[in-house]
Amino acid sequence: MIDLSDNPHRRYNPLLDEWVLVSPHRTKRPWLGQVETLPPDNRPSFDTKCYLCPGNTRANGEVNPNYETTYVFENDFAALLPPDPNAETTTDGLLQTQPVGGECRVLCFSPRHDLTLAQMEPSAIREVVNMWADQVTEVGARLKWVQIFENKGASMGASNPHPHGQVWACDYLPTEVAKEDACQKSYFDHHQSSMLVDLVKQEVDKAERVVDQNEHWVLLVPFWAIWPFEYLLVPKRPVQRLPDLNDVERNALASILKSGLGAYDNLFQTAFPYSMGWHGAPTDGKEHPHWQLHAHFYPPLLRSATVRKFMVGFELLGEAQRDLTPEGSAARLRDCLPTL
Ligand code: H2U
Ligand code: ZN
Helix, strand or coil: CCCCCCCCEEEEECCCCEEEEECHHHHHCCCCCCCCCCCCCCCCCCCCCCCCCCCCECCCCCECCCCCCCEEEECCCCCCCCCCCCCCCEEECCEEECCCCEEEEEEECCCCCCCCHHHCCHHHHHHHHHHHHHHHHHHHCCCCEEEEEEEECHHHCCCCCCCEEEEEEECCCCHHHHHHHHHHHHHHHHHCCCHHHHHHHHHHHHCCCEEEECCCEEEECCCCCCCCCCEEEEECCCCCCHHHCCHHHHHHHHHHHHHHHHHHHHHCCCCCCEEEEEECCCCCCCCCCCCCCEEEEECCECCCCCCECCCCCHHHHCCCEECCCHHHHHHHHHHCCCCC
16 A cells, blocks of 8 residues: 555545545655745724724725624625526527626624634634524525635735625525535435535544544544645534534534634744635525535645645646645644644
8 A cells, every 4th residue: 555645646525526636745845936925914903994893984985883793794896796587598509608696795703903713712703603604594595505704814815804704695506516515415315424424423533634623523634635724624413504503512613713723823823814614505495414514714825924835737737736645734733723
């Protein structure tokens, strides 16, 4: 058997039916590429120019209330709009279009301009968990897919450092979600159990890719991770959607978020950038036992606070590739867990 920690090999991602090339022997190569400059991080707790701070005026002239925990508003520049009843599918040979309907919201995580989710108290993170779950209930009553996500850090395209996330909800299953839906369905049909619930059992037994866990949640670097320090966060019992989490599970989620994001910040001694988001069963009013709720965290950093991974060359033209093994990344992140 080849030593996976030192030889090139491919790994299978059963959630997307895709492969990733792993090249662990390359980690010793010298780096002469781009070094990103770090944005200054001496933010005030309130910024008069921030459109998310309490009491400030947004681009469309609306004034934010003096909120004390979390605050949700309709995105003033929404990427999705309510469906146009007259819109139609069009086909011209290979060229097709489809009408879409949806809505976008902005989720303020805290009135404090200077905090990040990682720096917030577990009780305040718990408010964010409640907000996420409430959004799925509320918006999911109208639309079958409610994508909750956070882009953190300028390098991930966040336009404002004030801690916030977004909801983009739509009347169709987006591409990545449709792939996860099909893969989980096929696994469930073959095994009569949910793929990610089974994965959690296997990973907790092995422990080598687990970064942190508590009674209700496991945080791990997936075997098939593409991003150097990618996380998959999964509840241990079968749970289809965020609103299904009970009180105890929500507190446990706040706590594991605090520790997992703390490990990110400690790793390169920086406010770690990432895109994260939740995947759960579609909100179409039906049961989807093949679906297991989970969150993905995709951070771009590779070697330091200033050296990031790029998806280029072979990755764009062939398939995704990584140098560090997921096992090595998980071990480094475990070493960085904060003492809470
Ligand atoms: P990002 O930082 O992740 O881009 O999210 C900020 C969102 O806030 C962005 O989608 C919206 C932008 O459209 N926004 C408003 O809705 N109102 C504003 O006054 C400014 C920005
Ligand atoms: Zn602010």
